[in-house]
Amino acid sequence: MKTATLPAVRVEPALRSDAEAVLDEGESLSDFVASCVRDGVAWRRTQDAFLTRARDAVERSEREGTGIPPQEVLRRMDDRLEAARKQLAAGKPSAGK
Structure with missing residues (x-):
């Protein structure tokens, strides 16, 4: 498999020093940057998938009329908070403890 390069990124010297300071033994700065990019890509994909599922759930809830209005959710949360207080x-210990 052929490899490709990422664009060079200019950073403040302090950031480079901070990055070098956290390198694992035997790890290069290039390894660290590549790992961070991989993690960032995975995180963004996870976020995108979550948002897609959330939008689908909202649309389904609106279509089927099964949703709970936000005001009702907040009222229920306030009721639970007041009961805990x-x-x-x-x-008395709260439930779940």
């Missing part, structure tokens, strides 16, 4: 004030 009351338990703490009464000196």
Whole structure:
């Protein structure tokens, strides 16, 4: 397999020093940069897939009328928070502990 190069990137000397300071034993700066690019690509793909699933879920919920309005979600969260505060004030452990 042929290899390709990434474009050279100009950075502040402090960033280069910081990057060199965290290299593992035997790891080159090029190895580190390539690893970071691979991780960044994987992260972006994960984000894109998540957003696609989220958009699909919203569309399906709107189409089927099965969604919960945001105001209702927030009201339920506020109710749970208030219940937890009351338990703490009464000196009782909260559920799930």
